[in-house]
Amino acid sequence: MDLTELKNRAKEEIEKIVDLKSADDFFKKYLGKKGEVAQIFDSLKDLAIEEKKAIGQEANILKKEIEEFFNTKADELKNASKQAGLGHKAEKIDITRPGQKIQRGHLHPLTLAMNEACCIFQTMGFEIAQGPELETEWYNFDALNVPKDHPARDMQDTFWLKDTRTVKNEIKSSKLLMRTQTSPVQIRYMESHQPPLRIIAPGRVFRNEATDAKHGAQFYQLEGLMVDKEVAACNFKAIIEEFLKRFFKTNIEMRLRPGFFPFTEPSFEIDVKRPDGRWMEIMGAGMVHPNVFRAAGLNASVKPGLGWQGFAFGVGIDRLAIVKYKISDIRLLYQNDLRFLQQF
Ligand code: DAH
Secondary structure (H helix, E strand, O other), rough: OOOOHHHHHHHHHHOOOOOOOOOOOOHHHHHHHOOHHHHHHHHHHHHHHHHHHHHHHHHHHHHHEEEEEEHHHHHHHHHHHHHHHOOHOOOOOOOOOOOOOOOOOOHHHHHHHHHHHHHHHHHOOOEEOOOOEEEHHHHHHHHHHOOOOHHHHOOOOOEOOOOOOOOOOOOOOEEEOOOOOOOOOOOOHHHHHOOOOEEEEEEEEEEEOOOEEEOEEEEEEEEEEEEEEOHHHHHHHHHHHHHHHHOOOOOOOOEEEEEOOOOOOEEEEEEEEOOOOEEEEEEEEEOOOHHHHHHHHOOOHHHOOOOOOEEEEEEHHHHHHOOOOOOOOHHHHOOOOOOOOOOO
């Protein structure tokens, strides 16, 4: 066995090594359990005692030398990789690097507008009331003083249900429809609550009509109703002015026009001035018609102090939102286009 040959071969080999993986292979080949050095020690057992001693000593020296080769190379390689920034110690966190932005969800502009409107009325003492989206003809029209064959019923194109079953426990029910307005909540509330009262009823309404930039087949309304012994149109005007000021956070210009709704007398329509100077109708309102009080089982009076009086209004939340957020087309609110929604 030529130990010098082995040493020279190992030396030559280690000098050529430039990566840790080859250094590892080198270790296995020469210094591993079944490596060449181990084989030498293995073969000693067949030798005579004198020879065993002599070669054993040489083999020990050889082993140390090859270990030395390996250790030197391993240090060299580790230092090199450290300088190149690949080593373990180079893995530190650079706190000056810009972070990765985590996408946060947020509320839809319609929800924002609705929440804000509800909040403002709540601070003025209005309580939230609710009613069903699937309504009966009685609550949506009859009780609101919209006579059966009156053209007023055509003002709001209705989605009628084919099913004309009467709704359980509702004696006054008739044909079923998707509510065209939140006004039926007025009746439902007054049937079960005694005035004085101040409520708002937020909700979705449905109209069977073509959509355009200002109209949708479904949209949101906020109904309001205040009933007391002495409530006049000036109270309504003051409350609405205050509401608009707080909602738009500016002294937005508004105008009150005479209008017609069967459930109010007199009736008004309220417009606000958009940033481009055009007027936009946002609300219908008026003094509650005595027939509406009667339908709800209350005693009405046009004279102050003798019976109940009140004002009611229905504001279009979609309209409020497009004016507040300067949106050109109401349909954008329903298209779920992230490029649009992410701006809020
Ligand atoms: N319900 C009406 C509509 O949808 C709006 C409205 C007008 C509501 C006058 C009212 C009101 O409460 O008094 O067009």
